[in-house]
Amino acid sequence: MNVIFMGTPGFAVPTLEKLHESSHKVVLVVTQPDKPSGRGKKLKKSEVKEKAEQLNLEIFQPDKIKKQENIDILKSYNPDVIVVVAYGQILNKEILTLPKYGCINVHASLLPKLRGAAPLNWALITGETKTGITTMLMDEGLDTGDMLLKSEVEIDENMKVGELHDILMHKGAELLIETLDKLEKNELAPQKQDDSLSSYAPLFNKENRKIYWSLPAKNIHDLIRGLSPWPTAYFIMDEKTIKVYSSSYINDDSDYEPGYVIKANNEGIFVKAKDGIVILKEIQMPGKNKMSVEAYLRGNKFPEHITL
Incomplete structure (x- = not known):
């Protein structure tokens, strides 16, 4: 499959690496623009951009992905699927429906639990004894799309979020490849989320x-x-x-x-x-x-x- 990959932080890097090694072809990497960082306000590349450069992949860094000219650029790559891992911008309906197989998100919780921006942290804060990765077909809601595959992880009572992050970023990479392989062979049955079981993982203040x-x-x-x-x-x-x-x-x-x-x-x-x-x-x-x-x-x- 021809894949457009969207991601920004370190959590997304193993998925990009696995995709690059797989039978699927990464035709474009979309990541957030370089941001001023540190005391000198020197422009800093996202971790996904650094990895994409190492892999000699084509990179696109739109300020606002939803602008029509940017959507037209995505269309020009004729992707079979768009894979999204912690990209950091909201996709509109035109992007979500653009690829043949839709947009697939790698989300760091067992949905419908812990929808939102900080599921890793809140899994520990709320005292969960297990969490995991869910791959899902994205819709216009916040992590409300149909679920494809899940992978569970036990949480030790002294585990810190840094450890959980590193475990799940590799689990997510493996699960995404399995998801794409099965999707291509028509071996997946998307499952609706039960909204009555949902919870939210908000950002921190x-x-x-x-x-x-x-x-x-x-x-x-x-x-x-x-x-x-x-x-x-x-x-x-x-x-x-x-x-x-x-x-x-x-x-x-x-x-x-x-x-x-x-x-x-x-x-x-x-x-x-x-x-x-x-x-x-x-x-x-x-x-x-x-x-x-x-x-x-x-x-x-x-x-x-x-x-x-």
């Missing part, structure tokens, strides 16, 4: 990344690992934002108030939650690098017996 000590210890631990290494959970102490990258928790029915710092030692910073104690293991103070609490305490003190 200051509010939903903040640690509230009045929550149960497990919920706080799940928030921390679901946002590590990015975009990071945090709490405020003395009007300073302290990021947390790693934690554990223990059950405890002592009657300290939530947010009370019980102790800080080489094992971590022990903070009382609603039911249990959260042990902060890796933190980042303002203007500093992230480090283990053990390393931080070698040259600094963390206040004990205060309430955060």
